[in-house]
Amino acid sequence: MTLPPTRWELAGERNRGYGETFADRVARGLDVDGEARFLDAMLARGSRVLDVGSGMGRVAAALQARGHDVVATEPDPDLRGQSLATYPGLEVLPHQALALDPAEVGTFDLVALVGNVMVYLGEGTERAVLERVRDLLAPEGRAAVGFHLTPVKAGSRSYPAEEFVADAEAAGLRVVHRFGSYELHEADDEYAVWVLVRA
Incomplete structure (x- = not known):
């Protein structure tokens, strides 16, 4: 199956700063586990987790360290290489979301x-x-989705909240929570963190 190029692929070199930024934060011992703490709070110990678009591996590795069975997937070969170098115990599949069966x-x-x-x-x-x-x-699983609602990153799109909710409902999902951050701030118009279940 031929998949369309992602916006990340089309942005190319404009997105190289992402991996460098987080590599620097990890090297300096800064906190990069905000998303992982949020996700871990939703899970029983030893849960099975899929991290789609795992990037340089920081969220998946943090969840793995907390005792979960984690499958990570990242189509960008440079980020997969960075993940392997930073977290050698984390296996990362080379798939984008639609290639996951x-x-x-x-x-x-x-x-x-x-x-x-x-x-x-x-x-x-x-x-x-x-x-x-x-x-x-x-059957009782949940999805956690977080993104900027406006295009603040190179190559990203605007994705208004109401459009996302309509897409999720059309896909057979239901929103059960919406926050403004992974620290559970009130919902705002800049960033959204969603928790979804099967409708």
Whole structure:
């Protein structure tokens, strides 16, 4: 199956600063676990987690260190290489979301698409990705999605809250929570963190 290029791919070199920024933060011992703490609070110990668009691996590695069974997937070869160098115990699949087959990878207690994954998807694939997320959820599973609502990063799209909710509902998902940050701030018009379940 031929998949459309993601906005991340099309942005190319304009996004190289992402990996460098987090590599510097990790090297300096700064806190890079905000998303992982949020996700971990939703999970029983030893839960099965899928981190879609795992980037340089910091969220997946933090969840793995907290005792979860984590599958990470990142299509960008440079970020996969950085992940391997930084977290050698974390295996990272080279797939984008639509290449994940539930028959092959199974289902998950939590599917995470954090760090602006949704606003870097291939054009017009948002609903299809959300449908795939639905199919990857265990019966009582949840999805956590976080992204900037306006395009503040190179190559990203604007994704208004009402459009995301409509796409999620059309994909067979239901919003159960919306926050303004991974520290559970009140919802705002800049960043949104969503918790979804099967409708």
